[in-house]
Amino acid sequence: MSNPTKPIIAFDTETYYDKDYSVKTMGPSRYCRDSRFECYMVSVYDGESAWSGHPKDLNWGALSGAVWLSHNQTFDQTVYEEMVKRGQVPAIQRAGWKDTSHLSAYLCNRRSLKEACEFLLGVKLTKDVRDQAKGKRWGDFTSEDREAMLNYARSDAVHCYTLWAKYGHLWPEKEQRLSEMTIEQGMRGVQIDTELLKEYIVISTQMLQKTEDLLPWVKEGRPPTSPKAMAEYCRAADIPCFPIKSHFDDGEARYAEWEQAYGKKHPWISNLSSWRSINKFLDSLQTIAERVRDDGILPFGTKYAGAHTLRWAGDAGINFQNFRKVPLFRDQQGLLISDAALLKEISNSKSLPGFVTASLDIRKLLIPRPGMRMVVSDLSQIEPRCLAKIVGDDLMLANMAAGYSPYEAAARARGEWTSPEPLKSGDKELYALKKAQILALGYGAGPDKFELMAKELAGLDLSAQDPEFIQTISETGEPCIGSDGKPILISGKGSTAKRIVKEWRDANPGVTSLWKQLDAALKNSAGGTFEMELPSGRSMRYGQVRNECRMVRNEETGALERRWVKTADIGGRRYKLYGGALVENLIQAVARDVFCEALLRIEKIPGVHILWTVHDEVVAEIENGVDPEEIDRAMSETPPWFAGCPVSAETQVVSHYTK
DNA sequence: CGGGATCGCGCC
DNA sequence: AAAGGGCGCGATCCCG
Numbered sequence: 207m208s209n210p211t212k213p214i215i216a217f218d219t220e221t222y223y224d225k226d227y228s229v230k231t232m233g234p235s236r237y238c239r240d241s242r243f244e245c246y247m248v249s250v251y252d253g254e255s256a257w258s259g260h261p262k263d264l265n266w267g268a269l270s271g272a273v274w275l276s277h278n279q280t281f282d283q284t285v286y287e288e289m290v291k292r293g294q295v296p297a298i299q300r301a302g303w304k305d306t307s308h309l310s311a312y313l314c315n316r317r318s319l320k321e322a323c324e325f326l327l328g329v330k331l332t333k334d335v336r337d338q339a340k341g342k343r344w345g346d347f348t349s350e351d352r353e354a355m356l357n358y359a360r361s362d363a364v365h366c367y368t369l370w371a372k373y374g375h376l377w378p379e380k381e382q383r384l385s386e387m388t389i390e391q392g393m394r395g396v397q398i399d400t401e402l403l404k405e406y407i408v409i410s411t412q413m414l415q416k417t418e419d420l421l422p423w424v425k426e427g428r429p430p431t432s433p434k435a436m437a438e439y440c441r442a443a444d445i446p447c448f449p450i451k452s453h454f455d456d457g458e459a460r461y462a463e464w465e466q467a468y469g470k471k472h473p474w475i476s477n478l479s480s481w482r483s484i485n486k487f488l489d490s491l492q493t494i495a496e497r498v499r500d501d502g503i504l505p506f507g508t509k510y511a512g513a514h515t516l517r518w519a520g521d522a523g524i525n526f527q528n529f530r531k532v533p534l535f536r537d538q539q540g541l542l543i544s545d546a547a548l549l550k551e552i553s554n555s556k557s558l559p560g561f562v563t564a565s566l567d568i569r570k571l572l573i574p575r576p577g578m579r580m581v582v583s584d585l586s587q588i589e590p591r592c593l594a595k596i597v598g599d600d601l602m603l604a605n606m607a608a609g610y611s612p613y614e615a616a617a618r619a620r621g622e623w624t625s626p627e628p629l630k631s632g633d634k635e636l637y638a639l640k641k642a643q644i645l646a647l648g649y650g651a652g653p654d655k656f657e658l659m660a661k662e663l664a665g666l667d668l669s670a671q672d673p674e675f676i677q678t679i680s681e682t683g684e685p686c687i688g689s690d691g692k693p694i695l696i697s698g699k700g701s702t703a704k705r706i707v708k709e710w711r712d713a714n715p716g717v718t719s720l721w722k723q724l725d726a727a728l729k730n731s732a733g734g735t736f737e738m739e740l741p742s743g744r745s746m747r748y749g750q751v752r753n754e755c756r757m758v759r760n761e762e763t764g765a766l767e768r769r770w771v772k773t774a775d776i777g778g779r780r781y782k783l784y785g786g787a788l789v790e791n792l793i794q795a796v797a798r799d800v801f802c803e804a805l806l807r808i809e810k811i812p813g814v815h816i817l818w819t820v821h822d823e824v825v826a827e828i829e830n831g832v833d834p835e836e837i838d839r840a841m842s843e844t845p846p847w848f849a850g851c852p853v854s855a856e857t858q859v860v861s862h863y864t865k
Numbered sequence: 866c867g868g869g870a871t872c873g874c875g876c877c
Numbered sequence: 878a879a880a881g882g883g884c885g886c887g888a889t890c891c892c893g
Contacts (some may be wrong), residue, residue: 225866345883404873431888432873452872479873486874491889514881517877519884527884589877649881659881769878782880790882794877821877821883 212301213252213272216367219285220247220359224341231500233522234281235505236497245285249359253366261289266296273348277319277366279305280507282390283799306369308385309377311511314779323365326373358828365632382803384792387809387816395505396817397575398498403491409536410488416540417484419511420477430481434458443472456658480542490568493524508818513796514776517821531865533567572863581834582865583841583857584823587612588797590644596796597716606852613640620713638664647710650721650786653703656865668702725785728772729753736774738792741847742799746791748774748783797822800845800853807840825863834859
């Protein structure tokens with residue numbers, strides 16, 4: 207906990223909102239700058255007495271020098287600063303400001319005050335009073351409404367305070383700092399190239415319109431992506447209905463196949479996907495345009511501990527963690543280029559080919575402030591490095607410590623590559639194979655999934671079957687021997703992937719035994735909580751573990767079968783879990799903790815301002831005279847609690863966000 | 866009219 | 878027995 211001698215005060219605000227004017231759609235900054243903005247109530251609680259009322263009536267001096275607490279600090283701080291700016295309330299010195307929604311997210315993966323209070327305090331809250339305030343200004347409240355609202359606001363402040371009083375000591379100082387940094391980053395914002403933004407909006411609006419004109423059902427007044435309309439058009443054209451991507455592991459491939467087969471004759475098929483991509487793109491642009499301030503700064507938010515691994519997540523309308531990497535390219539007809547061969551040609555050529563009439567790169571909009579430089583630095587293959595350390599794969603670790611990437615380290619550890627030449631240039635195919643294995647197989651993927659991931663991650667086509675594998679299925683030509691002592695014969699479709707998966711599992715007993723170990727430990731936790739302690743010292747918890755019997759349809763026979771599965775509660779929702787998934791959670795969480803240590807170091811470098819983060823990537827702007835190498839060094843350091851895990855980073859100075 | 870569920874599209 | 882996982886948001890449909 208921060209200095210206990212300092213007074214602690216919970217601080218909550220209530221503001222006007224309605225259907226068209228809300229924080230949810232506008233984000234706190236834009237919401238508070240609006241002419242409709244009105245904060246008609248604040249509530250405070252200092253552990254002894256609670257007060258609520260109009261901000262003009264609060265004894266603000268009493269809050270001076272205290273540590274303030276809010277549940278969703280960014281909102282309350284933005285409201286408070288807006289009132290100061292408007293001269294409605296005085297500027298008060300504080301000893302700190304803590305966000306109890308972050309505390310709760312850290313402790314139990316619950317963010318809202320309602321869920322936090324229910325889980326941590328055993329108190330059921332109702333937001334009825336708040337919901338009734340929709341569309342009402344202070345003058346519109348009846349005296350009864352006002353009384354209810356005052357009570358409601360006081361109780362929120364009390365709950366916020368109680369969360370801190372009971373649980374604040376369980377939130378490590380470092381995590382509190384990370385929470386604070388997250389809020390600072392979002393409120394400080396990023397510079398936007400507003401001229402380019404305008405240009406992009408014009409072009410993508412035209413592209414969307416042109417694309418929409420080619421969706422025949424839109425003329426009939428149907429929505430552009432109406433699944434019902436699409437199905438009707440398939441039926442009328444006498445072609446099979448489109449496959450639903452999420453219904454199959456290879457749904458993406460099935461859809462591509464369907465589009466390939468019928469897209470030529472029915473142009474609306476590819477225009478539909480184009481419409482979705484352009485629409486999403488344009489929506490991001492419009493959100494940026496609505497929220498950017500007159501000085502060209504865009505405030506934004508990211509969620510501290512947004513995932514149960516405690517990784518950050520996107521927040522509030524514009525997600526800084528999923529800006530598309532490949533630009534949208536426009537063709538001579540003014541439509542989106544979606545043909546795979548053309549896209550490949552574009553990416554392979556140094557300058558834009560003549561058939562491209564516009565290139566829209568959303569990342570180009572995010573630029574450093576005047577006089578600053580932007581730096582992008584990311585941890586190199588952090589998850590496989592963490593996995594090797596966790597399972598104690600000393601050979602891998604030694605090779606990585608010698609400077610090899612995990613992909614090359616794995617090849618060298620098995621003696622598959624011994625030349626002094628780098629694997630990446632020396633044997634492209636082996637490099638791709640090792641990359642696919644490292645990225646895909648650590649968390650339990652089977653052959654079918656591996657075949658898909660190998661294609662996606664390393665461009666490997668494993669669909670061809672090699673009759674050799676029937677007889678000689680190991681690298682040495684020896685048949686692999688199963689647990690029953692008999693050779694394992696592999697043949698038929700998917701034989702290549704099957705062989706590779708098996709070989710990898712045989713060569714990585716540390717990983718497979720960790721799957722089994724965690725799977726067994728989870729099973730043994732049935733009826734209680736399963737907990738994994740992480741090297742950094744924190745724990746991941748899975749509540750109310752159960753072994754459940756579920757009826758599952760057999761893919762091949764179509765018959766319903768009983769399957770025992772293990773499930774547990776994460777943040778109030780039930781998930782199916784198994785060894786591979788737990789290892790994945792574990793490694794993702796460990797990698798996040800490694801990244802956090804780097805962030806805390808970077809943040810201390812004078813003249814460096816972290817802008818935002820994307821899981822293993824930090825985007826910062828640096829003042830004149832700062833050496834970007836300092837950021838690279840801060841990123842490449844192994845945390846003291848993870849000695850022996852070689853950490854490496856890649857850092858570049860850029861004129862706009864890119865990767 | 867709003868919430869829930871589902872699907873698609875982005876990212877690591 | 879086998880099984881990669883983690884996010885957010887817009888569009889649509891359905892239901893109360």
